[in-house]
Amino acid sequence: MKEQFNKWLSTISRFGKVKDRAQITDGDDGRMNAKVYTDNHVYSISAKAPTEGYAGYLGCIASCRKARAGEEQHRGSDLADGPFTDETWQKILADIVSYELVPLDVQESTPIPEQKAA
Numbered sequence: 001m002k003e004q005f006n007k008w009l010s011t012i013s014r015f016g017k018v019k020d021r022a023q024i025t026d027g028d029d030g031r032m033n034a035k036v037y038t039d040n041h042v043y044s045i046s047a048k049a050p051t052e053g054y055a056g057y058l059g060c061i062a063s064c065r066k067a068r069a070g071e072e073q074h075r076g077s078d079l080a081d082g083p084f085t086d087e088t089w090q091k092i093l094a095d096i097v098s099y100e101l102v103p104l105d106v107q108e109s110t111p112i113p114e115q116k117a118a
Contacts, residue, residue: 001032001047001084002032006018009022009036011093031048032047038100040065040066041062041063041100043062043079043096044061044063045059046058050083050084055084056083056084056085057081058083059079059092060079060096061079062099064076079099
């Protein structure tokens with residue numbers, strides 16, 4: 001499990017340098033946890049290895065790194081989770097990207113101008 005978890009994390013780490021982008025801890029119960037940070041959020045990714053009769057677990061929780069004005073708690077959300085599979089990993093990545101996207105500052109969709117071929 002550890003090898004696969006690190007392989008997945010390397011896909012989001014510049015030049016595959018996981019230690020530069022994630023804080024990884026091993027839990028006493030066979031779990032692994034990784035925290036990855038952006039300017040505004042921390043993503044806690046938890047994994048538990050599959051065993052016979054158990055598909056394992058992979059899940060993610062997003063938390064704001066700072067409280068909103070007038071609030072003391074840090075907001076957060078559950079992101080994708082499921083069995084310890086590539087499919088769950090891809091869902092987690094999609095949720096992280098969706099969580100980081102910011103809304104456009106326009107009321108209506110603005111068409112992208114066509115570019116002429118060179």
